[in-house]
Amino acid sequence: MGYARTNTVCMIGATAVAVTVEASVFKSSSKGADTVRMSGLPDNVVNQAQTRVRSAMANSALRFPDRSVSVNFGPASVPTTGSAADLALALTIMCAADTLPVEKLDDTVLLAELGLDGSLRAVPGTLPALMEARRIGMRKAIVSPENAAEAALVADLAVVAPRDLATLVAWIFGQAELEPVTRSATAPPAPLADLADVRGQPTARRALEITAAGGHHMLMVGPPGAGKTMLAERLPSILPPLADAEAVEVTSLHSLRGRFTGGAAELLHYAPFEAPHHSMTMQALVGGGHGHIGPGSLALAHRGVLFIDEAPEWSRPVLDALRQPLECGEVRIRRANTSVSYPAKVILVLAANPCPCAPNKPQDCVCKPTARRGYLQRISRPLLDRIDLRVNLPAVPPSAILAEVSEAEPSESVAKRVARAREAAATRWAEAGERWQLNSEVPGPALRSDRWRLPVPVRRTVDELLMKERITARGYDRVLKLAWTIADLREHDRPTAEDITAASELRLGYTLS
Incomplete structure (x- = not known):
C-alpha cells in the first residue's frame, strides 16, 4: 500500500484555506478495484476531478493506478470547492503509486485545473490562495501559465508554470527545464479621469468632494448630459491611493473574479470603480450563483465606488439587496451547507433622471404628474434613507460647454x-x-x-x-x-x-x- 500527501489551497468566499490532499493506493480484495473514493467535504466539481485526472494522465502518456485509490481532503470539516485541487489530486495519486518522488513536492503548493488533454488551466483566486500558502510556510508554487503573472505578485515564493502535466512530470524528474516565473515590468496605469473635464455643476462638485472626504453615499438627479456619469467616474481620482495591505485585499477580490487570467497582473493601488448595467441580476450585483459562490460587483468595488446609473430602471429587489451590505460593509451569502462573506466597504453613487421622458428643460416634460412623482419612488425609501447626500443637477449651460478654457479645479487639488x-x-x-x-x-x-x-x-x-x-x-x-x-x-x-x-x-x- 502506498501513501502520499501534497498541498493546495481552497477559496471559501474571500477566505483562503490551506488544504492537504492525501491519497492511499492499495489492492482491493473485493470487486470494484480501480475505483477512487473521496472523503472530506468535496463539492461536485471536486468529485468530478477524477474524470479530468484520468483523462489528463492518459493523454500525457502517464499510467493511472489499476488499484483502488482513497483520497482525503483535509481538514475534513472544511468544504473543498472548485477545480484548483485538480493538479494536487493527480500528483498525489502518482506519488502514492510510487511513480513520482513525493519529496520533490515538499514545501510546494499545487494550484491548477487539469484539462482532459493534460493542460494546466487557470483558476480564480490565485493571488489570495498563494498569499495564504506563503503564510503557512510554502516556498514553491506550481500554477498554470495563465496564472503566472498573478502568482509572481507574491513575494518569497518560487513559481513555475508548466503548460501541461507531461512537462511538469518531466521537470520533476529533471528531464525538462522550466524557467522560474518572474515579475515582469508593467506599464504605468492609465491616468484617472480628471475633475477638470467637468464643466459647470459647482454644487455637485462640492458634494462629490464631501462624499470622498467622509465616505458618504450620494444620489444625483438631473437631465441627460448634466454630467452625472462624468462626476461619478471622476470620484476615484480624488480618493486617496490604497495602502499596500488594502491593495492586496482589493486585488485579491478581482483575482477571485478571474480578471487577471492570461494577462499582466499588478496590485490595484487606485480605488476601484464598478458601474454595472441596470439589467444585472441580484447574484451578479451582490454575489452568489449556483454552485460556486463568487463575488459580485459590490465586492469588486470594495474600497472604491459602486455607480448605479439609471437607478429607477433597476429592479427594486436587486437594489434593495444593497441595504444590509451598506450598513455593515460586508456581503454575507448563506446556503444550506455553507456561508461565505466578502468585504464591501463602498461609496455608493446613484444617478437618475428626474422623470421617464428625461427632458433637457423641466418645462419640456411630457410625463403625466403621477408618472413624474412616481419615477424616483421606484427607489425604495429604506434604500434612499441610507443615502447621505442628494444633489439636483441642472442642465449645463451652453456657455460652459463652448468656453475655450475651463476654470474647473483639477482632481489633484481636490x-x-x-x-x-x-x-x-x-x-x-x-x-x-x-x-x-x-x-x-x-x-x-x-x-x-x-x-x-x-x-x-x-x-x-x-x-x-x-x-x-x-x-x-x-x-x-x-x-x-x-x-x-x-x-x-x-x-x-x-x-x-x-x-x-x-x-x-x-x-x-x-x-x-
Whole structure:
C-alpha cells in the first residue's frame, strides 16, 4: 500500500484555506478495484476531478493506478470547492503509486485545473490562495501559465508554470527545464479621469468632494448630459491611493473574479470603480450563483465606488439587496451547507433622471404628474434613507460647454483637501481610542453621546427637521456625520451651525428657507 500527501489551497468566499490532499493506493480484495473514493467535504466539481485526472494522465502518456485509490481532503470539516485541487489530486495519486518522488513536492503548493488533454488551466483566486500558502510556510508554487503573472505578485515564493502535466512530470524528474516565473515590468496605469473635464455643476462638485472626504453615499438627479456619469467616474481620482495591505485585499477580490487570467497582473493601488448595467441580476450585483459562490460587483468595488446609473430602471429587489451590505460593509451569502462573506466597504453613487421622458428643460416634460412623482419612488425609501447626500443637477449651460478654457479645479487639488480631511477625522477618532477611519463609519449613538454631542444652538436646524418628521432617526445621524465631514474640510475643530445647515440641505436635496 502506498501513501502520499501534497498541498493546495481552497477559496471559501474571500477566505483562503490551506488544504492537504492525501491519497492511499492499495489492492482491493473485493470487486470494484480501480475505483477512487473521496472523503472530506468535496463539492461536485471536486468529485468530478477524477474524470479530468484520468483523462489528463492518459493523454500525457502517464499510467493511472489499476488499484483502488482513497483520497482525503483535509481538514475534513472544511468544504473543498472548485477545480484548483485538480493538479494536487493527480500528483498525489502518482506519488502514492510510487511513480513520482513525493519529496520533490515538499514545501510546494499545487494550484491548477487539469484539462482532459493534460493542460494546466487557470483558476480564480490565485493571488489570495498563494498569499495564504506563503503564510503557512510554502516556498514553491506550481500554477498554470495563465496564472503566472498573478502568482509572481507574491513575494518569497518560487513559481513555475508548466503548460501541461507531461512537462511538469518531466521537470520533476529533471528531464525538462522550466524557467522560474518572474515579475515582469508593467506599464504605468492609465491616468484617472480628471475633475477638470467637468464643466459647470459647482454644487455637485462640492458634494462629490464631501462624499470622498467622509465616505458618504450620494444620489444625483438631473437631465441627460448634466454630467452625472462624468462626476461619478471622476470620484476615484480624488480618493486617496490604497495602502499596500488594502491593495492586496482589493486585488485579491478581482483575482477571485478571474480578471487577471492570461494577462499582466499588478496590485490595484487606485480605488476601484464598478458601474454595472441596470439589467444585472441580484447574484451578479451582490454575489452568489449556483454552485460556486463568487463575488459580485459590490465586492469588486470594495474600497472604491459602486455607480448605479439609471437607478429607477433597476429592479427594486436587486437594489434593495444593497441595504444590509451598506450598513455593515460586508456581503454575507448563506446556503444550506455553507456561508461565505466578502468585504464591501463602498461609496455608493446613484444617478437618475428626474422623470421617464428625461427632458433637457423641466418645462419640456411630457410625463403625466403621477408618472413624474412616481419615477424616483421606484427607489425604495429604506434604500434612499441610507443615502447621505442628494444633489439636483441642472442642465449645463451652453456657455460652459463652448468656453475655450475651463476654470474647473483639477482632481489633484481636490484630492489634497480630501486627504487632509480624512487625516483629520482619522486622527480625531484615534485619539478618542476608536478604530473608525471615516466619519461615515461612526455610529450615530457615538455622535449623540456626551463627548461628541453638539450644543443645541449648533444643531437646532437638524433638531427641527427631526421634530417635524422631515428626516428619520437614521437621517438625523447621517446629517451629523455629514456635518463632521464638512467641518473637517473647512478645518473646523467641531461642526458649526453653518455646517449643520449645509449638511441638512445636502441630505434633503434642496435649500432651506
